[in-house]
Amino acid sequence: MRFYEYESKALFRRHRLPLGPGQRVNSAAEARQAFGEIGGPVVLKSQVLSGGRMKAGAVKFAESADEAAEHFQSIMPIVVQGESARSVLVERKSAVAQEYFVAITWDGRAKKPVLVFSDMGGIDIEEVAETHPEHVSKTHFSSILPLSPRIAKEAVGAAGVTGAALNRLTPIVFELMKIFLAYDLTLAEINPLARLEDGSFVVLDGHVDMEAEARGNHKKLLEELGIGEDETRQARPPTDFELAGARVNAVDHRGVAGNVVEFDGNLGLVIGAGGGSLTLFDAVRQHGGRPANYCEIGGNPSVKKAEALTQLILSKPGVEKLAVMMNVVSNTRVDIVARGVIKGCIAAGRDPAETIAIFRIPGSWEDEGFKILRKYGVEYCDRSVSMHDAAGRAVAKIS
Amino acid sequence: MPGLFIDVKVDPEVAKDAGIAAKLEEVCPVGIFVAAASGVEIDEQNLDECVLCDLCIEAAPKNGVRVIKLYES
Numbered sequence: 001m002r003f004y005e006y007e008s009k010a011l012f013r014r015h016r017l018p019l020g021p022g023q024r025v026n027s028a029a030e031a032r033q034a035f036g037e038i039g040g041p042v043v044l045k046s047q048v049l050s051g052g053r054m055k056a057g058a059v060k061f062a063e064s065a066d067e068a069a070e071h072f073q074s075i076m077p078i079v080v081q082g083e084s085a086r087s088v089l090v091e092r093k094s095a096v097a098q099e100y101f102v103a104i105t106w107d108g109r110a111k112k113p114v115l116v117f118s119d120m121g122g123i124d125i126e127e128v129a130e131t132h133p134e135h136v137s138k139t140h141f142s143s144i145l146p147l148s149p150r151i152a153k154e155a156v157g158a159a160g161v162t163g164a165a166l167n168r169l170t171p172i173v174f175e176l177m178k179i180f181l182a183y184d185l186t187l188a189e190i191n192p193l194a195r196l197e198d199g200s201f202v203v204l205d206g207h208v209d210m211e212a213e214a215r216g217n218h219k220k221l222l223e224e225l226g227i228g229e230d231e232t233r234q235a236r237p238p239t240d241f242e243l244a245g246a247r248v249n250a251v252d253h254r255g256v257a258g259n260v261v262e263f264d265g266n267l268g269l270v271i272g273a274g275g276g277s278l279t280l281f282d283a284v285r286q287h288g289g290r291p292a293n294y295c296e297i298g299g300n301p302s303v304k305k306a307e308a309l310t311q312l313i314l315s316k317p318g319v320e321k322l323a324v325m326m327n328v329v330s331n332t333r334v335d336i337v338a339r340g341v342i343k344g345c346i347a348a349g350r351d352p353a354e355t356i357a358i359f360r361i362p363g364s365w366e367d368e369g370f371k372i373l374r375k376y377g378v379e380y381c382d383r384s385v386s387m388h389d390a391a392g393r394a395v396a397k398i399s
Numbered sequence: 400m401p402g403l404f405i406d407v408k409v410d411p412e413v414a415k416d417a418g419i420a421a422k423l424e425e426v427c428p429v430g431i432f433v434a435a436a437s438g439v440e441i442d443e444q445n446l447d448e449c450v451l452c453d454l455c456i457e458a459a460p461k462n463g464v465r466v467i468k469l470y471e472s
Contacts, residue, residue, distance in 0.1 A: 302429075302448055303447045303448050304448065333450070335451075336450070339403070339404050339447055342403070343403055343447065346403070368451070371468075371470055371471065372404060372470045375470040
């Protein structure tokens with residue numbers, strides 16, 4: 001879940017990261033007033049979740065209060081990568097001597113956070129990494145062991161920074177590492193982090209992404225930042241189908257049958273377990289199948305939940321068949337999911353044997369589950385059939 | 400609506416016992432049994448949620464409660 005820049009900075013401010021004076025404004029009059037209070041040249045920045053503001057003309061500099069008001073009026077209507085501005089952030093224009101880049105994200109391969117630092121900030125870091133790799137350092141650190149400023153210092157030093165800049169940057173980078181872990185972030189980025197002409201440092205732009213599943217752990221912070229529970233912050237607004245999926249998952253506390261994403265295919269998917277959703281979705285596409293949806297089930301959802309999810313997917317126009325596939329399950333019970341999907345088919349007025357192209361959920365209580373599937377004539381397979389092959393069987397029944 | 404997969408039969412004599420009714424309501428993890436004024440009642444909406452834990456069978460006198468897998472018949 002992405003934070004707006006003003007929210008990211010509010011979080012940074014709590015942790016005493018160096019920020020210049022700034023105000024979020026919602027009218028030309030407020031922009032004019034902000035200019036006066038900040039005192040001097042300012043930068044006005046559209047508050048959108050997407051990147052590319054500068055290219056879109058949604059970042060402008062003002063030398064006077066009148067100019068600040070004019071820029072507010074011209075920035076607000078600009079749509080940046082399909083997104084309208086929520087408001088405008090007015091900040092002091094800084095006299096920058098050098099710009100740095102610092103970001104922490106999660107490295108899925110290393111299964112650790114990775115700190116990326118460069119003394120060539122303000123521009124695309126991927127480009128810097130290609131053209132000037134000696135100016136970019138990548139440092140992994142543990143999310144379990146105690147953090148040490150030494151890690152931050154080594155990362156900054158590895159990009160060639162020395163002397164006073166190294167000493168001043170280290171605590172800033174170290175604080176960002178702590179923020180990343182404390183708030184279950186998937187991205188904490190400052191770009192640019194500027195060294196001003198007087199030698200001090202200031203955060204000019206910042207981005208924060210919080211793991212969506214961790215929202216419940218940070219309710220107080222989100223409330224204080226004004227981020228409502230209904231703000232999904234997804235790349236696009238959820239469809240009615242996806243909202244209905246969220247309601248299915250909220251039916252009761254048992255397990256998960258949600259995270260539904262709508263696609264325009266003809267094969268409905270009830271998928272999940274230990275990364276199984278992504279694997280199976282990709283497998284269906286590899287076989288030339290067209291998924292009607294993505295979803296995640298696991299954690300032993302109730303029969304009612306599995307039933308409601310199945311019924312929802314089958315209610316989508318154009319869905320010909322359903323593939324019910326999971327990785328090997330341990331806490332999710334095969335028989336419970338089997339009951340749910342069969343009930344869902346029947347509730348949708350569909351014959352389970354005709355509708356379920358394949359049922360591939362091996363694991364806990366599979367013998368009981370297979371008895372149910374046999375009773376209703378549903379094709380099933382155990383773990384001797386790979387997820388990839390099961391997806392192929394499902395696709396073959398449609399095409 | 401009765402269960403599609405599971406049915407539960409309670410012996411009529413056992414069903415009248417308020418003590419057993421309360422015990423059945425307490426032990427069932429999915430809310431199939433309701434301790435009503437008249438004794439044990441079955442919430443049919445929850446029958447298919449049965450996880451086959453047998454706690455109800457253990458809580459009742461011998462043969463007092465039977466859990467029937469309809470898909471085996």
